[in-house]
Amino acid sequence: MERELENARQPLAEKWGPHTLEEVIGQTHLLGDAEILQNIVKNKQPVSLILWGPPGTGKTTLARIIAREVEAEFIELSAVTSGKKDVEKVIEHARQNWNLQLRTILFVDEIHRFNKAQQDAFLPHVESGLITLIGATTENPSFEVITPLLSRTRVLVLQPLKKEEIIAIIERALTTLDKTKNVTPEAIDYLAELSGGDARVALGNLELSLSFGKKKVTTEIVKAAAQKRVPGYDKKGDMHYDVISAFIKSMRASETEATLYYLARMIDAGEDPKFIARRMLIFASEDIGLAGNGALQLALTAFQAVERVGMPEANYILFHVATALARSKKSRESSELMYSAKALAKQFPDAPVPLHIRNAPTKLMKDLGYNKGYKWDANFKHEKGYLPDEITESRA
Secondary structure, eight states, X not given: OHHHHHHHHSOHHHHTOOSSGGGOOSOHHHHXXXXXXXXXXXXXXXXXXXXXXXXXXXXXXXXXXXXXXTTEEEEEEETTTOOHHHHHXXXXXXXXXXXXXXXXXXXXXXXXXXXXHHHHTTHHHHHHTSOEEEEEESSOHHHHSOHHXXXXXXXXXXXXXXXXXXXXXXXXXXXXXXXXXXXXXXXXXXXHHHHTTOHHHHHHHHXXXXXXXXXXXXXXXXXXXXXXXXXXXXXXXXXXXXHHHHHHHHHHTTOHHHHHHHHHHHHHTTOOHHHHHHHHXXXXXXXXXXXXXXXXXXXXXXXXXXHHHOTTTHHHHHHHHHHHHHHSOOOOHHHHHHHHHHHHHXXXXXXXXXXXXXXXXXXXXXXXXXXXXXXXXXXXXOTTOSSOHHHHHHTO
């Protein structure tokens, strides 16, 4: 009775999740016959892993499947709520398993939240094989996981689930619940749109929608349950390009309010913050250029900060820098000079470099006129100029 009650209280995402790799929907780049996960399961030899990806992409699910397939005990810790004593208890339990010839897989959710000393504590036990460590993180492990631990693990990158994959997950859950006729196709599509590539969000909204007790779950019921409207923005469609274009053009026009409006729309729609920061980095050089040489460094720092901090805190960085770029003076001089130089190089791709500005490491080369008349002085102007003769003669 107690077990049945516990099962009833489990969220839908936990209750009806896949139990084998073959049942996993999505992450096809990790699940092929020749990929590492299939080899782990086939050989029943667990490997320490870092699973890096957005929420709801299957990190915990994959870790549980691996533990089940290799017949290891699965112990889960959250770096948010666990401390040193919790880790010590797991290690002691793993020693008992070792004596009983049982494997232990320790799954650490949000491993990036552990500090350096806490991560260091895993090293000897991973090296000895006492535990197989599987860490999950939504942050770039290059910055958040210590190098010695990274060198002893394989990093697997999980991608946001595609809309059709989310729909497949929802339909599988409905089939299992015997409620395929209780939800309209439009509602399923809307649930997938709302999810932002997060299966847990999709199933949570589905479960909440079903709990309303209506005979048929419609789009309106999903809206009422989720209390969130789907932004009219598709990261792969025209709206994606229209909004980023409007964002760039607003910065170019120094229209701060419009700039931040389009930025807010992109963020609200789940756009990758690194994509936005990358576009601002290009803008700083292309549109501000020589009018504000510090803009490029500011945008670069913003990109690195967004990469390290992650969302939602990266909001402050993106809005800060977008405001600064919008308010900055603009100059396309460096861009125009670049295009002019490229056109010249295309017109004269093989013009010989003038002898007087060639390097002269040997006496023979000096005798031939290499480096003749050149002086190593700042702003030195050679009387023969610096462009190839072929170009200067074409302009005469």
